[in-house]
Amino acid sequence: xxxxxxxxxxxxxxxxxxxxxxxxxxxxxxxxxxxxxxxxxxxxxxxxxxxxxxxxxxxxxxxxxxxxxxxxxxxxxxxxxxxxxxxxxxxxxxxxxxxxxxxxxxxxxxxxxxxxxxxxxxxxxxxxxxxxxxxxxxxxxxxxxxxxxxxxxxxxxxxxxxxxxxxxxxxxxxxxxxxxxxxxxxxxxxxxxxxxxxxxxxxxxxxxxxxxxxxxxxxxxxxxxxxxxxxxxxxxxxxxxxxxxxxxxxxxxxxxxxxxxxxxxxxxxxxxxxxxxxxxxxxxxxxxxxxxxxxxxxxxxxxxxxxxxxxxxxxxxxxxxxxxxxxxxxxxxxxxxxxxxxxxxxxxxxxxxxxxxxxxxxxxxxxxxxxxxxxxxxxxxxxxxxxxxxxxxxxxxxxxxxxxxxxxxxxxxxxxxxxxxxxxxxxxxxxxxxxxxxxxxxxxxxxxxxxxxxxxxxxxxxxxxxxx
Ligand SMILES: Nc1nc2c(ncn2[C@@H]2O[C@H](COP(=O)(O)OP(=O)(O)OP(=O)(O)O)[C@@H](O)[C@H]2O)c(=O)[nH]1
Ligand SMILES: [Mg+2]
Numbered sequence: 001x002x003x004x005x006x007x008x009x010x011x012x013x014x015x016x017x018x019x020x021x022x023x024x025x026x027x028x029x030x031x032x033x034x035x036x037x038x039x040x041x042x043x044x045x046x047x048x049x050x051x052x053x054x055x056x057x058x059x060x061x062x063x064x065x066x067x068x069x070x071x072x073x074x075x076x077x078x079x080x081x082x083x084x085x086x087x088x089x090x091x092x093x094x095x096x097x098x099x100x101x102x103x104x105x106x107x108x109x110x111x112x113x114x115x116x117x118x119x120x121x122x123x124x125x126x127x128x129x130x131x132x133x134x135x136x137x138x139x140x141x142x143x144x145x146x147x148x149x150x151x152x153x154x155x156x157x158x159x160x161x162x163x164x165x166x167x168x169x170x171x172x173x174x175x176x177x178x179x180x181x182x183x184x185x186x187x188x189x190x191x192x193x194x195x196x197x198x199x200x201x202x203x204x205x206x207x208x209x210x211x212x213x214x215x216x217x218x219x220x221x222x223x224x225x226x227x228x229x230x231x232x233x234x235x236x237x238x239x240x241x242x243x244x245x246x247x248x249x250x251x252x253x254x255x256x257x258x259x260x261x262x263x264x265x266x267x268x269x270x271x272x273x274x275x276x277x278x279x280x281x282x283x284x285x286x287x288x289x290x291x292x293x294x295x296x297x298x299x300x301x302x303x304x305x306x307x308x309x310x311x312x313x314x315x316x317x318x319x320x321x322x323x324x325x326x327x328x329x330x331x332x333x334x335x336x337x338x339x340x341x342x343x344x345x346x347x348x349x350x351x352x353x354x355x356x357x358x359x360x361x362x363x364x365x366x367x368x369x370x371x372x373x374x375x376x377x378x379x380x381x382x383x384x385x386x387x388x389x390x391x392x393x394x395x396x397x398x399x400x401x402x403x404x405x406x407x408x409x410x411x412x413x414x415x416x417x418x419x420x421x422x423x424x425x426x427x428x429x430x431x432x433x434x435x436x437x438x439x440x441x442x443x444x445x446x447x448x449x450x451x452x453x454x455x456x457x458x459x460x461x462x463x464x465x466x467x468x
Contacts, residue, residue: 034077036084041073044088048309055308056271058244061278069095093305100273100301105258105283108229109142109200114193116201116226120219120254121234122246123207126262126288128158130234131204132165133288133296134260139171144199148173149189151182151222152206162204169293172198182206182218186225201226211246216253223254233282234260237272244275251280262288265295270307344402347434348394390430392420405431 036044045066052062073091078084109115117134119127128150135146148166150173152158159176166173174189186203193201203222208215223231233256235243250256259280261273264287273284284299394402396419401408408416408431417424 036073036076036078036087038074040084041070041088044085045070045073045092048088048092051309052271052274056275057308058271058275058279061244061275064278065095065099065274089309093309096274096305096308097301100277100304101283101299103298103300103302105285105299107138107142107285108257109144111227111229113197113199114147114190114201115199115230116203116228117230117232118203118205118219118222118226118228119232119234119260120205120250120256121207122211122236122239123155123209125207125234125236125239126260127207127234128152128162128165128204129291130232130260130262130286130288130296131162131202132169132171133293134232134286135166135171135200135202136169136293137286137296138200138202145197146171146200146202147189147193147196147198148202148204149185150174150176150204151185152204153180153182153185154206158206165293172196183221183225186222190226203228211249211253216250219254229257231255231257232260232285233258233280234262235272235276236263237261237270237287238263239272243272244279247276247282248279251282256280256282258282259284260286260288260296261299264304265289270304273304274308344394344397344405344434347437348391348402389420389422389426393422393427393430396420405434 048069049062049066052065053059057065069092072095073088076087076091078087107117119131119134121127131148135148138144138146148162148171150159150162152162163173163176174185174192177185177188180188182205189201189203192198203226205219205222206215219231231254233247233250235247237243239246247256247259259276259282261276261284264270276282277284286296287299287304289295289297393416396416397408401412401416408427413424413427416422416427420427
């Protein structure tokens with residue numbers, strides 16, 4: 001599609017290093033259509049499936065997810081201001097967010113106090129750390145008195161670990177009695193909570209290197225005693241597929257009510273979240289984003305979806321594009337352009353669209369993998385002000401001048417310069433830039449230049465965009 005828009009000219013040269021890039025390549029070979037056709041959707045979804053697998057989503061989950069999306073994507077109208085590739089990414093993203101569940105899921109305290117919460121999970125998944133983080137959060141956010149209890153009598157010093165963390169962070173904890181077994185500790189905790197008026201008891205349990213029967217039985221017994229409002233599975237997002245299988249086993253055996261996903265600050269690509277949600281259909285309520293006490297955040301499906309697709313913020317770009325761009329105007333200027341009637345007025349409206357999208361910087365910051373272009377632009381010292389200056393210059397022109405820039409002679413330039421508060425040389429630059437653009441557009445419309453082939457802004461155009 002020919003796009004005679006300044007911002008989109010730049011967008012066309014952006015470096016899509018990942019998914020969108022692949023999709024664009026695929027779509028360039030497919031026939032253009034006003035809405036996504038089956039061929040496009042199939043080709044796109046193939047890439048999406050790979051992206052999901054790369055993000056550690058379990059194969060079965062990825063497959064199922066793709067099958068769900070397919071019928072929704074076919075026939076979707078493609079916004080004129082974005083490409084089919086971006087459209088597919090947006091559809092997949094929305095679906096991912098939807099699928100990952102609601103954000104701001106509240107913890108359940110709905111019992112006569114104390115409300116008991118039991119944290120379970122594999123060894124090293126982050127249970128103890130999360131127990132303390134959660135205790136702090138419950139105190140701060142819900143203004144409740146918490147008692148922290150360690151039931152990990154198996155790993156040496158595990159109870160001591162919780163005690164130290166609790167003391168450091170000034171949270172009540174049940175004193176350790178050496179040799180006492182988990183069920184007895186649990187009973188003692190219930191008594192202590194009643195005595196000291198705790199609203200919530202958070203139980204940290206022992207981990208295992210794998211799910212085992214004894215561990216599960218113990219959890220079942222504890223649950224029977226305390227009737228928890230929450231049985232929270234603490235799962236390490238870095239373990240990807242394993243985490244999903246573990247989630248399933250835990251859920252089948254001890255019936256999990258919600259999930260805390262830890263180490264979201266790490267390199268994992270978040271696929272575990274999708275798998276886990278898919279397999280257990282239990283809400284992910286919080287995510288661990290670091291080792292410190294405050295590093296526990298409410299789960300935001302958008303962030304995980306972003307991470308899974310590794311898209312930078314293509315999605316907000318698409319959203320901004322659909323909000324900010326006037327489809328009718330776009331269509332008109334595209335037609336104009338095809339007829340060789342692209343004017344400075346059209347150019348002006350593009351400049352304004354670009355401004356709406358947050359200027360050059362704004363547009364660039366939304367794109368994934370554009371670091372190279374950002375560098376390129378920085379080195380070329382493109383001045384943000386160029387947008388406003390060009391706007392002022394065009395606004396100082398008469399209608400005729402905007403439609404037929406070639407009539408702009410020396411005296412007209414002087415008048416425009418005075419009106420816009422700009423130098424004649426800046427006006428010359430703008431006119432040259434405009435001329436170059438129209439020439440480039442003409443070439444593109446005749447299919448002589450493929451803007452996405454090089455993946456970079458051509459030097460000529462870049463030089464023209466330099467203000468100084
Ligand atoms: N970066 C990061 N580290 C975390 C996070 N959660 C826990 N950790 C770290 O992971 C390590 C293990 O955490 P623990 O809370 O002791 O894990 P656990 O599940 O209680 O381990 P066991 O009791 O041995 O089963 C610690 O070094 C924590 O600081 C997180 O969200 N991000
Ligand atoms: Mg522990």
